[in-house]
Amino acid sequence: MNASFGSLVASIDRSFGSMREACEAFKPQLAPQEVGTILQVATGIARVSGLPGVGFDELLQFPHDVYGIAFNVDRNEIGVVLLGDHWALQAGDEVRRTGRVMDVAVGPGLLGRVLDPLGKALDGLGEVETTQRLPIERPSPAIMDRAPVGVPLQTGLKVIDALIPIGRGQRELILGDRQTGKTAIAIDTILNQRGRDVVCVYCAIGQRASAVARTVASLREHEAMAFTVVVVAEGNQPPGLAYITPYAATSIAEYFMEAGRDVLIVYDDLTQHARAYRELSLLLRRPPGREAFPGDIFYIHSRLLERSTHLCDELGGGSLTALPIIETEAQDISAYIPTNLISITDGQICLSPTLFELGVLPAVDVGTSVSRVGGKAQRGAYRAVAGDLKLAYAQFEELESFSRFGAHLDQATRRTIEHGRRIRACLKQAQFDPVPVPGQIALLLALTAGLFDDVPLDRMTEAQHVIQAAAARIPRAVCERFETAAKLSDSDRDAVTAIAKQALAPFCSDSVATTPTS
Numbered sequence: 001m002n003a004s005f006g007s008l009v010a011s012i013d014r015s016f017g018s019m020r021e022a023c024e025a026f027k028p029q030l031a032p033q034e035v036g037t038i039l040q041v042a043t044g045i046a047r048v049s050g051l052p053g054v055g056f057d058e059l060l061q062f063p064h065d066v067y068g069i070a071f072n073v074d075r076n077e078i079g080v081v082l083l084g085d086h087w088a089l090q091a092g093d094e095v096r097r098t099g100r101v102m103d104v105a106v107g108p109g110l111l112g113r114v115l116d117p118l119g120k121a122l123d124g125l126g127e128v129e130t131t132q133r134l135p136i137e138r139p140s141p142a143i144m145d146r147a148p149v150g151v152p153l154q155t156g157l158k159v160i161d162a163l164i165p166i167g168r169g170q171r172e173l174i175l176g177d178r179q180t181g182k183t184a185i186a187i188d189t190i191l192n193q194r195g196r197d198v199v200c201v202y203c204a205i206g207q208r209a210s211a212v213a214r215t216v217a218s219l220r221e222h223e224a225m226a227f228t229v230v231v232v233a234e235g236n237q238p239p240g241l242a243y244i245t246p247y248a249a250t251s252i253a254e255y256f257m258e259a260g261r262d263v264l265i266v267y268d269d270l271t272q273h274a275r276a277y278r279e280l281s282l283l284l285r286r287p288p289g290r291e292a293f294p295g296d297i298f299y300i301h302s303r304l305l306e307r308s309t310h311l312c313d314e315l316g317g318g319s320l321t322a323l324p325i326i327e328t329e330a331q332d333i334s335a336y337i338p339t340n341l342i343s344i345t346d347g348q349i350c351l352s353p354t355l356f357e358l359g360v361l362p363a364v365d366v367g368t369s370v371s372r373v374g375g376k377a378q379r380g381a382y383r384a385v386a387g388d389l390k391l392a393y394a395q396f397e398e399l400e401s402f403s404r405f406g407a408h409l410d411q412a413t414r415r416t417i418e419h420g421r422r423i424r425a426c427l428k429q430a431q432f433d434p435v436p437v438p439g440q441i442a443l444l445l446a447l448t449a450g451l452f453d454d455v456p457l458d459r460m461t462e463a464q465h466v467i468q469a470a471a472a473r474i475p476r477a478v479c480e481r482f483e484t485a486a487k488l489s490d491s492d493r494d495a496v497t498a499i500a501k502q503a504l505a506p507f508c509s510d511s512v513a514t515t516p517t518s
Contacts, residue, residue: 036095038062039077041086044239045283048078048095057137059098064088067118068095069102069240072284079284081240083118103133104248106255111199114216114230117241117248122232123216134255136247140306147312149346150485152377153264153321156192156434157185159364159427162386162444163393164349167377168262169310169319173341175326175333176351181362182325184431185349186266187215189323191222192434193264199256200228201265203249206235206242206272222432229253235272242276250307253320260316265308269325270301274337291336298340305344333368347371360428366393379437381481384488385444389423392448396420415453422452425460438479439468445493446500454508463507470503 036050046068048060058070060080066088072079082089083102105119107130114123117136121128149167166172174182190200202219204212212232219225229252233245246267253263267273274297281294289295308322326341331353333342342348347370355363375383399417403409409417426447429435435443446452446467455463478492 034097036060036078038089038091038093038095040091041089042283043086044082044280045071046080046082046086046089046095048080049076051078051095051097054078054097057101059100059102061096061098062089063093067098067102069244071280072286081243081280081284082238083240083244084238086238101135101137102244102248103135104251105130105132106134106252107132110229110252111227112225112229114232116237117231117233117245119248132255134251136244136251137303138251138254138307140303141309141311141315145309145312145315147310147317148376149310149319149373150376151262151310151319152379153189153198153262154192154196154437155185155189156436157188157362157429158435158440158443159362159366159429160185160349161378161437161440162382162427163366163390164347164364164369164371165373165375165378165382165386166321166323166347166371167310167373168321169308170347170371170373170377171305171308171322171324171345172371173324173326173345173348174351175328175338175341175348176363177328177331177353180351180353180356181431182327182351183211183215183268185351185362185364186268186323186325187218188431188434190219190228190264190266191224191432193227194222194224197262198227199253199261199263200224201249201253201263202228202230203246203265203267204230204232204234205245205267205269206233206276207268209234209236218432239276239279242272243280246270246273246304250304250320254307257311257318257320258316260318262318263320265320265322267304267322267324269327270341271325271327271337274301293336297337298344301340302344305341346373360424361431362429364427366390367397379482380485380487381437381441381492382444384493385441385448388448389444392416393420393423396423419450419453421457422455422460423447425457426452426464428461435468436471437482438471438474441482441488442467442471442474442496442500445496446504449497449500451497451501451504451508455504456507459507463504466503466507467500470499473499 034051034053036048038046039049040047054070056073060068060070066084068080068082070078071081105128109129113128115121115128119128149169151168153166153168155161174185176182193200216230219228231245231249233241253265256263277300278293286294305322308320310319311317326338328338350365350368351363352365395416399413426443474496
């Protein structure tokens, strides 16, 4: 009996010992969590009490899978920008901290997809497959991490590549009145990157769903979605989504830039972004300034566009080129938002409604457009002809306005005007019709050599197509030099000019045959 009692005691000791070890090894999984309460809900914002440890820009979780960003962190309440539908919430609902800032999914799996700034797919192709996320707000690269801009980003548009060159890592503003072809320039630039190993990100801010659908359809039709990511915030969505959209798109683009790739990002357009931020600021009772925009409207755009750069070789040598779009009213580029962005960017492409009405497309106003990077972002072959071309076009515009007064013009002035009209006709270009570099060089050399001066104006389009087709006969070695920084030699110039002259011979003979004799 004593033996059985001893074994029972030993068994109880072992049980208590295992229970003690289990208790010591137990680590509670629950952590203390701050919970706040909604005081007030309005269109796109909420006011929250509690959450004493919340930080600026921290992501907050609301009921019904709605998130928000802490924007005003005051002593007694927090002003929150909602990233979902506000009518799903009501006063008294709980709000929880997440302990992290807003981030977005990044990675190669995003190529070819259409998604919102929260990373949700909008194209019906299933969920986005990616494992990495980046904060939407990231510091811009330091000055020592940047390299000079020296490699051109070919747009395929003759007037831009020749007269307003854009470099990889540059920020070139596109501005103009409503319906003057701003988005068309950006889309044509994306289409021209096919086969150039450039990743494109198209960011639609506050656009109509039908307009975004047309853009995506155009990209798919021209086989550009394979290297493009589309980030969309529609106009009927909360203003908070429109506010974070360009930052989310930039983080997606930075992922590829930091991997050593060249990236092009289009912000279409920052006018809607500024209006969304103004709406949020007024709802949160931030003091209004000029045109009711808050004082930090300059800062939100500068910290966005400063992230575009060309990284040094030690960091992979990738680049991020930005094409922000802005809408003006009655060509007023001195308004608040246009002047802000002009001062932030490295140049601007101004579109003229007058040229648009005349059918000169793209309606680029060469006189007011500028690229502050200049010839450093242009191949040597372009630099050999661009200077003379811009000067001749500027002289033509001055004389054309003078000639409208009906003054008697001498022969030299008439010749200058006729030459300028052919420059304008040659710079016209249809949408979705990018011109490769050899074709552009052949056309520009023919222009500067005066080979188009004998071609009738009504046959200029046909003559251009003939020269572009003839550009296929340019020797391969010469075409390869077009893609380098080497200057255009006299022999190369003569070879291309001879091919263009031969192609234009039938047009010039027809012009001579139909010219009446005096």
